[in-house]
Amino acid sequence: MPAVIQTEKLTKSYGSHRGIIDVDLEVQGGEVFGFLGPNGAGKTTTIRTALDLIRPTSGRALVFGIESSADPVSIHKRIGYIPGEFTLYDRLTGGQTLAYFANLRGGVDKAYQQLLIDRFEIDPSRRFKELSKGNKQKIGLVIALQHRPELLILDEPTSGLDPLVQQSFYALVREAKADGRTVFLSSHILSEVERTCDRVAIIREGRLVKVDSVEGLRDLAxxxxxxxxxxxxxxxxxxxxxxxxxxxxxxxxxxxxxxxxxxxxxxxxxxxxxxxxxxxEPSLEETFLAQYGHGEGHVHAGGAGEEVRE
Ligand SMILES: Nc1ncnc2c1ncn2[C@@H]1O[C@H](COP(=O)(O)OP(=O)(O)O)[C@@H](O)[C@H]1O
Ligand SMILES: [Mg+2]
Incomplete structure (x- = not known):
């Protein structure tokens, strides 16, 4: 079986600015994979490049074994994606927004959609523009989840959610895994990844620092x-x-x-x-400073848990 997500030396520069450099990732079917890094590390860039929403400077990405620059449409049909930042149609209500996206997917299981609305305690009658950041985020999560995609790509999905809603979200991630679906989740919060994921890749300043099982995070925590x-x-x-x-x-x-x-x-x-x-819990920036110091000390991912300092 090919990896569900595979990136090979994926590199994206924004002009002369670093985006990501030589990112090699392999996400297997059925795992909850955490992508951990402080703000500006390159999480969103990696995800957007892997999904062909932006073109890599070099390297390539495959999702379901399909090269994403070759056939992004067939990939997007099979995934649920919540972008790190998004805007939707201000004037539509939450309910209309969900219906709109459900139609784009050719319809969804209404009972499951309602279950998600209930579990996130969404008021579907409110207009999107009236919603707080957390309530917008909840709509985004239902859009990503409601068609039960085989792969969920969630870019900082819990940002703006209050702690109780975060718990509902973690439960949904566990259920997705129990259903055999694959979850790729980015975060800048170590404890969140530790709690929800099976394996983790750590990205810092555009480069992978480490790929490990979550137990490997214990040394950092x-x-x-x-x-x-x-x-x-x-x-x-x-x-x-x-x-x-x-x-x-x-x-x-x-x-x-x-x-x-x-x-x-x-x-x-x-x-x-x-x-x-x-x-x-200290911020990831503080944790990394304590562990790796400033700047250099980039490490490439080798096998599981391997660290090779340059
Ligand atoms: N559109 C852009 N133009 C220029 N630089 C960008 C752009 N998007 C991201 N960057 C830069 O790329 C780096 C990685 O950003 P990003 O992928 O958004 O990080 P993260 O999602 O981990 O917070 C940052 O240094 C950021 O400033
Ligand atoms: Mg981001």
Whole structure:
């Protein structure tokens, strides 16, 4: 079986500006594949080039084994796609918009369409232009999903969605996978990819950094923890905990980086009177800076989990 998506040294320059450079991807049928990278890394460029919405500068892409520049129409018939940014017809309501796209597909299963509308809690009577970003995004997701395509290409699908709607979306991704469909999902949020995907490709500054199973992300994942104590700050005790680094204290606040399980920090903190406990996921930019430093250090994808530094 050919890969569902395959790119070979896919390269796109915007004039003298870097878009993407030598991107080699292989997405297999039935997997949920994450495409992780900070803003500006080249996720949208890769997707648009692979779908022949823009032409590559060099290299090529095949979807379902079909070269996308040769026959984009037959590819687009079989996919559901949500672009990173899109506008639709302002004056149509959400319901009219969904009906319009369903007709373009030659009709869809009405019951399934309604199920999606319910699960995303869409009000189909509102005009598109009146919708918030998150509600527009929900319409976009139903357009991508409603004809049950065999391949979903989702460019930052959760951006603008509130956390509960994100959960509905993750459930739909799991269902698509259970149905044997393939999902390609881009994101700049590490925990989201970790939660939803089987394998991940990481892109940074236009080049693939790594292709791995999601377990490989565990080394990258960490938390930024901030504890506000009522009294004295017990710095030394926290410095000694497993996974804790970069500890700093100012006034009554202790900051640290925690990699791996957070339990030791929570246990230690529970012995003190705390005014606040904040744990946040750092941005991917921060994570990459900590892991790879600035600029160079590009790595090509070899086999699974392989890293080859240049
Ligand atoms: N139409 C364009 N013209 C010029 N540069 C572009 C254009 N689209 C994207 N770029 C540049 O290509 C790089 C990758 O962008 P993009 O693929 O949108 O990244 P991502 O989707 O990961 O945020 C960025 O440096 C961006 O500025
Ligand atoms: Mg993008």
């Amino acid at each position: 960490h938390h930024q923890v901030e504890l506000r104590f009522a009294g004295e700050v017990p710095t030394a005790e926290f410095e000694a905990l497993p996974g804790v680094s970069e500890v700093s204290a100012t006034d009554h606040v202790l900051r640290m980086r925690v990699s791996g399980p957070i339990t030791p920090v929570v246990r230690a903190a529970s012995r003190y009177e705390l005014l606040d406990f904040v744990s946040r």
